[in-house]
Amino acid sequence: MSSTLRSSLSTLWWVPRGLIFGLMAFFIFGPLFNLLLWTVAEKWYFPHTLPLQYGFSAWERVFAPRGGALDSLRNSLVVAVLTVAVSLALAVPAGYALARLKLPFRSLILLAFLIPQAFPNLTVYVNVARIFYEIRLNGTIPGVVLVHVSHGLVYAVWIATAAFSAIDVELEQAARSMGAGALRAFFDVSLPLAAPGLMASAIFVFLESLDEFTGSYFVGAPDVNMLPLLLYTAGSGGNYQTASITALLLLVPSLFFMLIVERFLKADVLSRVGR
Known part of the structure; x- marks a missing residue:
């Protein structure tokens, strides 16, 4: 019982x-x-x-020449790729220096990259838009890229620092002892070993740029159409078909790249993020 x-x-x-x-x-x-x-x-x-x-008539309307989706998709991809390129160009040397050199105030330097995330985006971008308007960067792709880079550097620098920290320094020393110079040891040893982590940081930056709305709105609109702006316009106007199709265009690459990140970002790299 x-x-x-x-x-x-x-x-x-x-x-x-x-x-x-x-x-x-x-x-x-x-x-x-x-x-x-x-x-x-x-x-x-x-x-x-x-x-x-x-x-599928809504799909035809969205991707028609006057639908705006193709133009928004092209601008979003161009801005995201440029954001990744600029962010990695800054993050690779910064991450290597933070991982290898005994810099004073290292923790404060890493925290400094969090400053763009520490303040309300709305108030920041209103003032950024005013400054960019004065120097004629408002409503341009370079202006939008600069705003996106300010957010993307958080992921790029922190993950790049963790990726280089996870590499045993003795491997570089062994290459140097065999006659390789500092640059040769970096490009032949450190950079290939850090490539999975750098690939993961590039994906994070790409997705952050692809989904960024506030900066794109205040700095880019109405001259630079982006997918998040199209989604906002369609949703606020009650056009749920266009909004849903645009949201799907943003969702699919996010899911796809997250699966890639899970493969590239190893546990030893994750354990050193922020250290």
């Missing part, structure tokens, strides 16, 4: 677990399912639970 009771209790114990996991799945995948439905919904209104008509 007692074993039967224990078996019944153990069976009932799965009921709250199932409810919790079911609620978690609903709150995570429910909005995604709703997003996918809106991308193919032709006719959908209250009180109907599902669309009354399905089709």
Whole structure:
């Protein structure tokens, strides 16, 4: 009898677990399912639970020459790639110096890269837009890239520092003892070993740039159209089909690159982030 009771209790114990996991799945995948439905919904209104008509006419409108999606997608990709290039060009030497040299106030230097994240973005970008307008960078791709770099450097420098810190310094010393110069040891030993971490930082910077809205709005709009701006315009105007398609365009690369980051960013690198 007692074993039967224990078996019944153990069976009932799965009921709250199932409810919790079911609620978690609903709150995570429910909005995604709703997003996918809106991308193919032709006719959908209250009180109907599902669309009354399905089709791809919204996709045709979004990617039409006057839809703005192609222009926004091109600008977003160009800005993201340039942001990655500038961020890595600054982060690789900075990360190597922070990892190898005994710099004074090293922790403060790392914390300094968090300053753009420490203040409300809205107040910062209003003043940045005013300054950029005076020097004619407002409404230009270089201006948007500079704003995105200010945020991307947080990921780039911190992960680059962790990647170089995870490399045994004796490997460089061995290369130097065999006659390689400092630059040769860096490019032949340190940089290839740090490449997975640098690849992960590049992906983080790319995704941060791709999803950045506030800086793109205040510095780029209306001359530089970006996918987040198109998403905001469509959503605020009640055009849920266009907003959902734009959101899907932003979501797919994020999911794809996160899987790549999981492969490239090793545990020994993660353990040294911020150290």
